[in-house]
Amino acid sequence: MIALRPVIGGRELANVVGVASGTFGYGSEYERHLDLSGIGALYTKAVTMHPRPGNDVPRIVETPAGLLNSIGLANVGRERFVVEKLPGFASMPCAVIANVAADFPEEYAEVVAYLDANDPTGALWGYEINVSCPNVKAGGVALGSNASEVERTTRLVRTATDRPLIVKLTPNVTDITQIARAAEAGGADAVSCINTVVGMVIDTARRRPVLPAGTGGLSGPAILPIGVAAVYRVSRAVSIPVIGMGGIMTTDDAIQYLMAGASAIQVGTANFVDPRIATRMAAEIERFAIDAGVDSIEGFHSLLEPSG
Amino acid sequence: MIALRPVIGGRELANVVGVASGTFGYGSEYERHLDLSGIGALYTKAVTMHPRPGNDVPRIVETPAGLLNSIGLANVGRERFVVEKLPGFASMPCAVIANVAADFPEEYAEVVAYLDANDPTGALWGYEINVSCPNVKAGGVALGSNASEVERTTRLVRTATDRPLIVKLTPNVTDITQIARAAEAGGADAVSCINTVVGMVIDTARRRPVLPAGTGGLSGPAILPIGVAAVYRVSRAVSIPVIGMGGIMTTDDAIQYLMAGASAIQVGTANFVDPRIATRMAAEIERFAIDAGVDSIEGFHSLLEPSG
Amino acid sequence: MPLFTARVLANQEVAHDYYQLDFSWISDAPRPVPGQFLTVRVGSSGVPLLRRPFAFSDAAGERASMIYWRRGDATRAIAGYQPGDAIDVMGPLGVAFPEPTDGAVPVLIAGGVGVGPILFLANALAARAPYPILLIGARSAQGLPRVRVDGRVQLRTATDDGSAGYAGTVIDLLDRTLDITAGDVELYLCGPNPMLRAGHDLAARHGIPAWVSMEQTMGCAVGACMGCAIHLTGVERYARVCTEGPVFRSTDVDWERL
Amino acid sequence: MPLFTARVLANQEVAHDYYQLDFSWISDAPRPVPGQFLTVRVGSSGVPLLRRPFAFSDAAGERASMIYWRRGDATRAIAGYQPGDAIDVMGPLGVAFPEPTDGAVPVLIAGGVGVGPILFLANALAARAPYPILLIGARSAQGLPRVRVDGRVQLRTATDDGSAGYAGTVIDLLDRTLDITAGDVELYLCGPNPMLRAGHDLAARHGIPAWVSMEQTMGCAVGACMGCAIHLTGVERYARVCTEGPVFRSTDVDWERL
C-alpha cells in the first residue's frame, strides 16, 4: 500500500489528480455518466460575488496543440452556487474545492466568508483563490501579478476561513516565484500553477481577433513545458505544497510535474478530450510509483536528479 | 506594384519576411542550395564579445507543437565573426542584421561598436540587440525584463552605431509593453518580439530535465498565440515599427502578425522544417495583399477591425 | 454522455467534399434522435486537440451515421477512415428537434453541414402524416447529397447556380414553397448562419414557428465549460449550444450577435 | 542539401519493429554515400514538428533506402507509408565513413538503428579486398534484419538471448572476431551509445582505429542551429553531428559526457 495523498493545510486528498477549474463544471455534468470517486479533487468553475454572464462569443478557439479561451468567469454567483450547487457536493464521491474569483482583495474574502458560512456541513473541502484569470478586467492577472496585492488578498481570505487555502498563480509575470512567496507569506496552504497564458488568434478571413475580447488564455499541450518550468521554480522557492497544471494530457506529463516538485496536479483541457482521463491517470501514477519504488509524494520529488 | 517594404531607422528592407536569429546560422549553410534573394532579412546567430562554446548537451527537445532549446549562444565571437562571416555577408543577396548578445549593457555597445568599426563597407544592414535569451546566466532575460536596464542598454548601443537598431524583447515579463517603451525611449528604431518562452521538459525515464541547464526556450507553433498577443499589445504601446515572430509556420500565421500590428515578421523554427519557407511566404504575403487591396504595411494594420 | 469506441462500418462520399460515415452504435447507449449530436476524437497527437461535434444523420439498431464536410484537419482525417477502424465517440448529446404541432406540415430546410440532422428528421417524420417537405440547397448540383430519403418525404432541391433543381437559394425555394403549402406549417432549419437567419426572417414574416439547429465551437460538449455560448434575445442572455441546444426556437436566438 | 519530394517505392518490415523504406532519388541530387543521412518531414500538423534524421542504408541509380525502427510518432507514421506516397526529404547530409587504410580488414559492427548505415557500408566495401566482416547484434533472433548482404561480406550475428548466432553482445562477438582476424583491422560502428563506447574501449585496448556514427537530436540538420552538438575530447569542445559528423573517430568523442 502506498499513500500518494497530498496534504494541504492539514487535510488529505484521496490522490494526486484533480480536475481543473472551469473544465469540469460543478461535476454534475459528469456525475451521471462517470464514476468520480477516482478523482483526487474537483475544482469548481470560478464562483464570484454576483452572477456573471461571461464574455461575448465565440469564447474558445483551437491553436496549435492548444486551446485559447475567453469564458470570462461565466457563473451563477455565490448565492445560487450555495442553493443550486452546494447540496450536490455533499454527496460527491470526491473532494470539492471552490475556485473563487473577485474584482478586488476584500471581495475575495467576502465570497469565501459567505461560502464558509453557508456550508456548515463542510461540503467544500477548501478554496482555490483565482488571482490569475486573464479574461477579466479586474481581479485577474492584474491583481495576480502584483506580489503585495496577492499577499494582501491571501491574508484577507485566510482570516475568512480555516479550510485549506490554495492560491492559483498566473504564468504571465516576470518572476512567478515572487508571487508564490507572497501567497505563502499571506498564509496560503498551497499554491497552484499555472493558469492560462495570454494569447491571441486572429481570423485573417474575417479580419478580427477570433475572441471578441481580443486576447484569451492559452491552455493545453502547447503550454506543458511552461507549466513544468513554473512548478520546478516555484517548488524550490516556497515550502508549502505546489499543485501543478498546464497541458497535462498523459500520465507521463503528470509525472513530469510530480518530479518537477508538484505535490498534486490538475487536468484541465484534457477533460474535454477524454472526461475519464483523471481517474485513469490517478491509477497509472500509482502504478508508476510502485514500479519506481516510490511510496510518497516527496519520493517523486527526489527521483529527479539535480540538473546542470 | 505594391511596396511591402518595412522601413526601420530610415532604411528599407526588401520584404516583410526575415529569418530569425539562431535558426539560419550565418546564411552560408544555406547559400549554396537556396536562393536567398527572396528573404527580407537574415538575422545572424547571436554574436558575443568572446567565443562561446554553448551549453551542455543535449540542447534541443521537441514538445507538443514546439521546440525547447538551450543552445547557450554558441558562437565564434566578434573577432572571428568579422574575419570569417562578414566577408560572406557583403555578397549575400539579402539584408544581414547582426544579432548581438552580451553580459551587461556596456558590453552590448562594445560589440556593436567593434562590428561597426570593422565593417566599413556596410555588409551589416543593422543590429538586433538580444536582451531576451532565456539560456544564459547574464544579459539575457534577466536584463531584458528590467525596463531601465533595457533603456540604458539601448541608449549605449545607440551611441555606438547609426545603423538601424532593433531591440529584441522577451515574453517572460509581466508587461512587455513597458519594456518596449523603454527600448523606444532608449532610441531603438524598432522592437522585435517574441524571443522564446521559458519552459522545461523532464525525461521521466532518465529522471532528469532533458536539457542539462534545466529550463530552455520554447519556440514553434505552440507559442504562436503568445507572440501574436505580444505584438498586438506592443504595437499599440510604441510608435516605432514592431517585428513579430513566434511560431510562424504558415502564411496565414504571418498575416495574423501583420494584422496584429507587425511591420515585418521573422520565421524561426519553421526554417528547420522547411528552409525554403521564408521566400515562399514573402511571395504569398504579396499575393494576399494584392487580393485584399492592401498596398502598404500600414494597410495590413488597418485591415484588423477593432475588437470588443 | 456515453463514451465508447465505435467501429467504422462505411465511409462514402455523398456529394463533392461531403461524406457519410456509418459506425456501430452500442446497444446500451441511448438511441440518438434527430437534432442530437456526437463528438469524435481524432488522433492522439494533440493536433487537432478538441473533439469535433457532428449531428447524427441516422440511427437505427446498432448503427448510426453522420454526414460531414471535409474542410479541415479533423474532417480530412475522418475522410481517411476505413471500415473496421476504431473511432472514439461520445454521445448522444444535446436536445432533439421537437415534434411538429399536430396537423402542421413540417417543412425542413438544409444547407451545407445541416444536411445530416435535417435528413434524419425528415426520415423520422415520414412515419406519419402530414408528410414532411424537405428542401436541400447547395451551390451547385455536385454539392447535393446522394442520400436515402423516405419515399413519403417531398424532396425539392435548390442550387445557387441553377445546375440542379430550383435556381436560387434554398430560402428562395422555401418562400415559393410556403406560398403553395396549405394549412399550418412548422419550419426546421440547419445550415450556415445566414441561411438560418433568412429562414427565421421568413418565418417571422409568415408568422410560423421555426426551429433552428445552431453551431458554436465546443470545448466539453456537456455543459461544463461555458465555451459554446450563443446570444439569446433579452439582456445579456447566453445559452450553451451543447446542452440548451443545438436546437433553438428561432425567436430565442439573437440574430444580431452571432 | 537538396530538398525534394520523393516517392515511396517499398516499405517493408525487415525485423521486429524495423522497416526498410525504399524511395525514389532524383538524379541531379548528389549520390548518397555510406554514413550520410537524410531528414524526413512527417505530416504537416506541427506534431511531430521537426524533420527526422535517418541514415541511408542503400543508394543506387534513382533509388535510395533507409532502415528505421518504429518507435515514436514520426516513425509510426512512416511505417504507414504506401508505395506511391510522397515524402518530403532533404539530403544527402553529413560526412561519410572514410575508406579503410589500404590492406586493413574493415570490421563493421551494427546494433539497433545502426543497421542501415553499416549495411550500406558493408555492401560498398564488398567491392574490394580485403572483404569486410559484418557483425550485427540484436536482443533476440526476431530483431535481426532480413536484408540483402553482398556475398563477399562475412556476416556474423549475435543475440543477447542466444536465440540466433553468437550468444552475447555484438561487442563480445567483436572481441572474439578480433582474436581470430589476422593483419590490420579498422572498426566501423553504429548503434546505441553503450555499444559504441564498448567498441571504442575495445579498439583502444587493441590499438586499432575505430569510426563511430553518432546520434543527437537535430534542429536544422545543416550546421546552422548548433543544436546537435556532442562533446569531443579536449576543453569545452563541441562538434555538430549534422555537419562535422555523424561519423567521428572514436578517440575524438568524449565518452564520459554523452
Ligand SMILES: Cc1cc2nc3c(=O)[nH]c(=O)nc-3n(C[C@H](O)[C@H](O)[C@H](O)COP(=O)(O)OP(=O)(O)OC[C@H]3O[C@@H](n4cnc5c(N)ncnc54)[C@H](O)[C@@H]3O)c2cc1C
Ligand atoms: C452541434 C453541432 C453539429 C454539427 N454537425 C455537423 C455535421 O453534421 N456535419 C458537419 O460536417 N459538421 C458539423 N458541425 C461542424 C463540425 O463540428 C466542424 O465542421 C468540424 O469541427 C470541423 O473540424 P475540422 O478540424 O475539419 O476543421 P477546422 O479547420 O478545425 O474547423 C473549421 C470550422 O469548424 C468549426 N469547429 C472547429 N472546431 C470545432 C469544435 N470543437 N466545435 C465546434 N465547431 C468547431 C469552426 O467553426 C471552424 O472554423 C457541427 C457543429 C456543431 C456545433
Ligand SMILES: Cc1cc2nc3c(=O)[nH]c(=O)nc-3n(C[C@H](O)[C@H](O)[C@H](O)COP(=O)(O)OP(=O)(O)OC[C@H]3O[C@@H](n4cnc5c(N)ncnc54)[C@H](O)[C@@H]3O)c2cc1C
Ligand atoms: C545522424 C542520425 C542518423 C539516424 N539514422 C537512423 C536510422 O538509420 N534508422 C533509425 O531508425 N533511426 C535513425 N536515427 C534516429 C532517428 O532519428 C529517430 O529514431 C527518430 O527521430 C525517432 O522519431 P519518432 O518520432 O519516431 O520517435 P520519438 O519518440 O520522437 O523519438 C524517439 C527518440 O528519437 C530521437 N529523436 C527524436 N527527434 C529527433 C530529431 N529531430 N533528431 C534526432 N533524433 C531525434 C530522440 O533520441 C528520441 O528520444 C538517426 C539519428 C541521427 C541523428
Ligand SMILES: Cc1cc2nc3c(=O)[nH]c(=O)nc-3n(C[C@H](O)[C@H](O)[C@H](O)COP(=O)(O)O)c2cc1C
Ligand atoms: C475553458 C476554460 C475555463 C477555465 N476557467 C477557469 C476558472 O474559472 N478559474 C480558474 O482558476 N481557471 C480556469 N481555467 C484554467 C484551468 O483551470 C487551468 O489552469 C488551465 O487551463 C491550464 O491547464 P490545462 O492546460 O490542463 O487546461 C479555465 C481553463 C479553460 C480551458
Ligand SMILES: Cc1cc2nc3c(=O)[nH]c(=O)nc-3n(C[C@H](O)[C@H](O)[C@H](O)COP(=O)(O)O)c2cc1C
Ligand atoms: C535553436 C534556436 C536558437 C536561437 N538562437 C537565438 C539567438 O542566438 N538570438 C536570438 O535573439 N534569438 C534566438 N532564438 C530565438 C528565435 O530567433 C525566435 O525569437 C524564436 O525561436 C521564436 O520564433 P519561432 O517560434 O519562429 O522559432 C533561437 C531560437 C532557436 C529555436
Ligand code: FES
Ligand atoms: S461545450 Fe462546454 S458548455 Fe458547451
Ligand code: FES
Ligand atoms: S542540427 Fe542544427 S547544427 Fe546540427
